Amino acid sequence: MRLILLGPPGAGKGTQAQLLVQKHGIVQLSTGDMLRAAIAAGTPVGQKAKDIMARGDLVSDDVVVAIVADRIDQPDAQNGFVLDGFPRTVPQAEALDRLLADKGLKLDAVIQLAVDEGILLKRIENRVAELKRKGEPVRPDDNPESLKIRLEAYRRQTAPLIDYYGKRGILRTVDGMAPVQEVSAEIERVLGPVHEKGVARG
Numbered sequence: 001m002r003l004i005l006l007g008p009p010g011a012g013k014g015t016q017a018q019l020l021v022q023k024h025g026i027v028q029l030s031t032g033d034m035l036r037a038a039i040a041a042g043t044p045v046g047q048k049a050k051d052i053m054a055r056g057d058l059v060s061d062d063v064v065v066a067i068v069a070d071r072i073d074q075p076d077a078q079n080g081f082v083l084d085g086f087p088r089t090v091p092q093a094e095a096l097d098r099l100l101a102d103k104g105l106k107l108d109a110v111i112q113l114a115v116d117e118g119i120l121l122k123r124i125e126n127r128v129a130e131l132k133r134k135g136e137p138v139r140p141d142d143n144p145e146s147l148k149i150r151l152e153a154y155r156r157q158t159a160p161l162i163d164y165y166g167k168r169g170i171l172r173t174v175d176g177m178a179p180v181q182e183v184s185a186e187i188e189r190v191l192g193p194v195h196e197k198g199v200a201r202g
Ligand code: ADP
Pocket: 008, 009, 010, 013, 031, 032, 033, 035, 052, 053, 054, 056, 057, 058, 059, 060, 061, 064, 084, 085, 086, 087, 088, 089, 092, 141, 150
């Protein structure tokens, strides 16, 4: 199964991606996590991405597309994956279409987590408070100024993907305001037909 999770920062993509991983034996491909790993390792990609990410802006399409292209070729991704944080722009979505077409692969579904914007700042404040309580590091972009820029980037560059995938008939919208387990159940429900197709295909 190959899925995309779509939604603004704080919508719960990471949380739902992990639940999908447990339920379906697929891998989570989070470009945010991959970029943070590159920063921690001090690679050239990491050096390029560091300040851009801290500010809340998007890293360039070619950098992100290159990391995803490498990652989906790894053996553990052959059974399927859930992309979390990618694609974030129309050119990234087009690049993904080309990458998959070259391999004869198809996306099964794009799951949009719909949330009220008003709740996002609150959720990110909670995430920061929780990490601080546990003495764990807080992301440099989890602050009100960067969040504002991340939300703007989402509205301008990522939200058009709702239409992009809607037109292809693979968009499924789920209410992301519900409790975690309910959102997860709803995702499984909208994936129902995808599973059946998978079984029929053998
Ligand atoms: P969130 O969804 O909470 O905003 P992520 O961990 O997905 O956080 O991403 C954090 C940052 O990493 C983004 O604000 C951006 O700078 C960079 N990034 C992640 N994925 C992409 C992408 N597909 N294209 C461009 N930049 C990205």
